[in-house]
Amino acid sequence: LPILELRGLEKQYLGTHALKPADLAFKAGEIHAIVGENGAGKSTLIKLLTGVIPRTAGEILLRGEPVALTTPLEAIQHGINAVHQEVVLCPHLTVAANIFLGEEHRRFGLLQHRHMVREAQKILDDLGFVLPAHVLLSDLTIGQQQLIATARAATRGARFLIFDEPTAYLTREEAAQLFALIRRLQKSGVTIVYISHRMEEVFELADRVSILRDGRLVGTRNIDDTNENE
Ligand code: ADP
Numbered sequence: 162l163p164i165l166e167l168r169g170l171e172k173q174y175l176g177t178h179a180l181k182p183a184d185l186a187f188k189a190g191e192i193h194a195i196v197g198e199n200g201a202g203k204s205t206l207i208k209l210l211t212g213v214i215p216r217t218a219g220e221i222l223l224r225g226e227p228v229a230l231t232t233p234l235e236a237i238q239h240g241i242n243a244v245h246q247e248v249v250l251c252p253h254l255t256v257a258a259n260i261f262l263g264e265e266h267r268r269f270g271l272l273q274h275r276h277m278v279r280e281a282q283k284i285l286d287d288l289g290f291v292l293p294a295h296v297l298l299s300d301l302t303i304g305q306q307q308l309i310a311t312a313r314a315a316t317r318g319a320r321f322l323i324f325d326e327p328t329a330y331l332t333r334e335e336a337a338q339l340f341a342l343i344r345r346l347q348k349s350g351v352t353i354v355y356i357s358h359r360m361e362e363v364f365e366l367a368d369r370v371s372i373l374r375d376g377r378l379v380g381t382r383n384i385d386d387t388n389e390n391e
């Protein structure tokens with residue numbers, strides 16, 4: 162049974178058929194890349210999966226059960242989280258506050274920032290990041306901020322992580338760190354959807370790849386680990 166499945170999922174904006182009826186099954190714990198040119202419908206698919214826009218038709222199933230996904234909160238409650246090309250956190254807050262953003266009162270009470278910093282530092286250390294939790298988010302590079310955004314999603318029990326061109330503003334080294342984290346999350350059972358138009362990244366990271374062209378899913382292929390040149 163696929164962990165996440167699209168059945169005839171479709172989106173029309175006024176005048177644009179952005180996603181034509183799409184069937185796609187994601188396997189639990191896979192890294193599934195989706196590639197396509199600008200305008201192919203990648204953003205539309207992400208927005209449908211994260212409850213940001215309503216679908217025109219079709220179904221989204223989690224473990225065989227249809228889900229409505231009519232709000233971003235509902236998507237998060239189902240364990241669906243997204244990491245975007247642009248970091249969407251709060252630069253004016255500390256790294257720790259960003260990791261626990263929205264949960265700080267429930268988890269720590271007021272005036273417990275020091276406690277929160279300690280907890281956040283543990284998370285960062287466990288993930289193998291050499292990053293301080295007490296500094297402002299804006300003191301980090303964009304790549305480091307992208308790692309924090311991913312750590313944040315991981316700590317909220319994400320079961321699905323959708324990456325939308327996360328390396329767009331990253332150096333090679335930062336991208337390598339992000340890939341290591343993504344593989345680590347995969348090992349812990351998270352299902353990864355990785356949107357990109359950089360084929361070399363897709364070959365390096367993904368288990369399978371689906372191609373979107375002009376709003377149509379045109380196929381899915383396994384990516385074989387064996388390299389013909391080896
Ligand atoms: P991608 O992310 O692959 O670049 P998008 O999902 O952003 O593709 O866009 C798919 C198509 O839908 C494009 O033709 C785009 O212009 C159109 N589109 C996207 N968002 C909207 C919108 N809010 N209203 C109308 N058309 C849109």
Ligand code: ADP
Pocket residue numbers: 199200203204205
């Ligand atoms: P991406 O970098 O993901 O390919 P795009 O450049 O296609 O993103 O689109 C950027 C944003 O603008 C997206 O949120 C998309 O939905 C929106 N958008 C794209 N095309 C249109 C359009 N024709 N009308 C309204 N919004 C659009």
